[in-house]
Amino acid sequence: MAKQSSEKIFKIYEKAKEAFQRHNYDYAINLLMTAIGLSPQFTKARHLMHLIARKKLESNKSIILSRITGNIVNIPNYFTGLFYLLKTDYSKALISFEKILIHDPVNIQILKIAGTCAKSLKLIDSSIEFYETVKILIPSDIKNLKQLGDLYKDEVADLEKAKECYANILQYDKNNYAARKGISDVAALGTIEKGSYDDISSSFLTKVKDIDYTDIVEKKMRAVKSEEDLIVLINDTLQNHQKEPHNVKIVIELAKYHLQAKNYEDAVSWFEKARSLNPDDYTLTKHIMNTRQQQIDDKIIQLMANNGDKKQIAELEKLKIQTVLQYLKEMVDEKPTDRELRYQFGKALFNTSSIDEAIKQFQIAINEPRYRLKAYNYLGLCFSRKNMFDLAEVQFNTALENYNKTGQINEFTKEVLYNLASAYENMGQIEHAIETFKNIYKIDIGYKDVSQKIDKSYYTN
Secondary structure: HHHHHHHHHHHHHHHHHHHOOOOOHEEEEEEEHHHHOOOOOOHHHHHHHHHHHHHHHHHHOOOOHHHHHHHHHHHHHHHHHHHHHHHHOOHHHHHHHHHHHOOOOHHHHHHHHHHHHHHHHHOHHHHHHHHHHHHHHOOOHHHHHHHHHHHHHHHOOOHHHOOOOOOOOHHHHHOOOHHHHEEEEHHHHHHHHOOOHHHHHHHHHHHHHHOOOOHHHHHHHOOOHHHHHHHHHHHHHHHHHOOOOOOHHHHHHHHHHHOOOOHHHHHHHHHHHHHHHOOOOOOHHHHHHHHHHHHHEEEEEEEEOOOOOHHHHHHHHHOOOOOOOHHHHHHHHHHHOHHHHHHHHHHHHHOOOOOOHHHHHHHHHHHOOOHHHHHHHHHHHHHHHOOHHHHHHHHHHHOOOHHHHHOOOOHHHHHHHHHHHHHHHHOHHHHHHHHHHHHHHOOOOOOOHHHHHHHHHHHHH
């Protein structure tokens, strides 16, 4: 029965996608509501439904009338949602509020309540989507920014996006204690993950605490800086550099402003100057690498936007890979004991099919706790590339040891399970392969081609 139910949900989802492509929005939404009712954890269906509701509203010339009509129709859904919310039945409450959002996808109050319900149900991606929508509609909503920042920080460990939310709060409330504490917490977490504070983040914290909020500081705190902002900040930082020419933090700050302004050559020059002032800081080489990579990416995006020559795009992609490899090798040579660098270097080598060299790097990287499981997964992929599937099986199972302890499946676990099942397939161990694919199928029937593999196994048996 479980298999039939999963197949039914997936077919409904596929029909909804087809209806959406034909601009049959109402039918697509009805199908997705059915799929969500059958499987509340099916976040793909939920996200697609929200997207279609917004597209429907955008395509409606009488937007205001549509929203008013929707609000009248959805009064019963509002009270039903509140009823279930008071009973802490968040699943039914969320469905009721989402029915409102189908007709009025920019209803701020309902988006916030839906975000709270999704968070309570541990549907973190959906919760973030609701709060992000509010952020787009009302960028100055401090409470929403705080909730969104906390989700990024505590639930998905996206420290950059969390910092951006807290910084946005300080744009509107310069003395907001929660936002200042949020930035401090993000910096502390950054220390744990990276081993050192980000230069600009730490200098920002000092300024948040100690100085008056001049126009310059206001511009620095903006998550998205205008061209005018960057010109002002570059000039101001240049003046600071003239006063303190050997202050590495000021030089790095100047480089990063040039990077944001897409003055790539200037950014590289300033990062190189910082490296000359502090030659022991190999992370400056990483900044140079990222700048060069972004510079090439920009060229590729411009070519693609203008239907540029495919051969030229391919050459740039190749140049980007070679550039990353060059800088990573340089960093590994500078810091051979840094296992995070070994892991990153191994990935770059794997992507260029330098498999034996990649294996060497991953075998060192497994000694770094933060990257151990991912390194084992890559080792498995390396051995699979060499058709050593028995060795690959060992690596994948080692990577899955964390799953075996908790029983929880996340995106990484799904990837490793898929790789393990593929190794079983290649060894002719079809029963083991199908059982492993089923572990993914139970919780995400839309993952890669798992559904087709399971269906095929039933038809052939």
